[in-house]
Amino acid sequence: MSSPCSAMAYHHDSRQIFVGQDNGAIMEFHISEDFNKMNFVKTYPAHQNRVSAITFCLASEWVISTGHDKCISWMCTRSGSMLGRHYFTSWASCLQYDHETRHAFIGDYSGQITLLKLEQNTCSVITTLKGHEGSITSLWWDPVQRLLFSGASDHSIIMWDIGGRKGRTLLLQGHHDKVQAICYIQLTRQLVSCSADGGIAVWNMDISREEAPQWLESDSCQKCEQPFFWNIKQMWDTKTLGLRQHHCRKCGQAVCGKCSTKRSSYPIMGFEFQVRVCDSCFESIKDEDRTSLATFHEGKHNISHMSMDISRGLMVTCGSDRIVKIWDMTPVVGCSLATGFSSR
Known part of the structure; x- marks a missing residue:
């Protein structure tokens, strides 16, 4: 590698791995059947600055990425050529992609999420989602219920009902630091979130929750009618x-x-x-x-990335402390045939 690695995407079925770098390039490798060798395939000139997120779509043969050059790019893996770019006003920090509809969700440092429809050589902005007071640090897309979850540096998580076109539907506040990784387990209707201070939360989403109200504006107290200081x-x-x-x-x-x-x-x-x-x-x-509707656990290290193996109930976390931890999550997310988990 000619530059430090900043992002990675692995596609299990095709054994393709894409590694984003600080210099903006993405390198593609193919892993051998016995997983003992990585063969270099090609380099993509994806960005002019650090690559922040990558996803690969086998059906369209696209590698899609976001970067600190404030753009999303999508490239053809057959030819290695650039198909399209779209620019934002802030660093693009995280990415989710719906392979069926070709919708991309991009979170940025301004706290905004942009929904794009990607075409072969162009794209169109569908909508922008505004609700966080800090930069977007993590996204998770559930294509089954068509829900988008976003974590941010404002310590909160928002659930957006994309399929129902309702916008923000839930605000979840249970962390003391920025939420850096989230994963929604559709099978058990649970949301797992991890924060920079090592906090791990498992939210019960299989209940009827209430949406937090929008804050009302008034020149005086709406209870005692005393004026506010600008009135x-x-x-x-x-x-x-x-x-x-x-x-x-x-x-x-x-x-x-x-x-x-x-x-x-x-x-x-x-x-x-x-x-x-x-x-x-x-x-x-x-x-x-x-009564709490979430369980809270202490990761005891700075969690910057998290990945769930939902079929086995395992979670992997890594952080800036250079420590990787593997967690058995079955006690908190279920381990029965009904949920699809099997005991180890």
């Missing part, structure tokens, strides 16, 4: 000092600190930690509503 007119008329604005995470109303003195977890809305709620919403939350 000069009402402050003058009422001869009162303006208050700082907060938002109740359960109802979304704009409230002052005096009307939102309580904190509570509310797992059915994705809040596994205690968050600010208005006093009336706090009274409406029962003890059973605070």
Whole structure:
């Protein structure tokens, strides 16, 4: 390798491996049947800067990649030639691809996700998804339920209902650091997420959850009607000092600190930690509503990448500490014939 490796994609059936590098090139290798030899095939001039993500589509013979040159590129593996490029306003950080519909999902450092329809030599923007307050660090596409999951540096995960065209449907907050890897297990309706501080969360998605409300805008507290500090007119008329604005995470109303003195977890809305709620919403939350809908585990190393072998219930994590760990996940994600897992 002429440059440090930054991304990799392996296609098991064809035994092709694609390695992205810091200099923007992608090198293709073919692995021998006995897995004892890697034969170099060709180099693709994919990007002008670090390759951040790669995927390979055998049906169309495309290698698709994103990079820190703010673009997605797709190239023909037969000829090695560039088919198309599309540029973004920020570094493209992660990629998912639907092979059947040729839809690509690209997360970037601005916190935006772009949905593209790729054609042979062109592409069209279908929509952009905005909901994160930090850069997109991980994506997972489930083609069966047509759900997209995104993890970000704002410590949160969002589930987007792409098939139902509903946009953001769930906000999940259970990590203390940026979410760097996610995997949705369609068979058991569980989401596994890993963060930079080593936190591993297994979310139960096989229940009816509530969507977190959009935050409402108001010039005064929607409970006591006291003006916020930018509401000069009402402050003058009422001869009162303006208050700082907060938002109740359960109802979304704009409230002052005096009307939102309580904190509570509310797992059915994705809040596994205690968050600010208005006093009336706090009274409406029962003890059973605070029961966690996720399990949390300590990875004890910085997790930058994760891969699941769903058929065996195994998970591999690696991090900036140069440690690779293999986890038996069957105790937390099931190990019966019904779920498709077999005990080792």
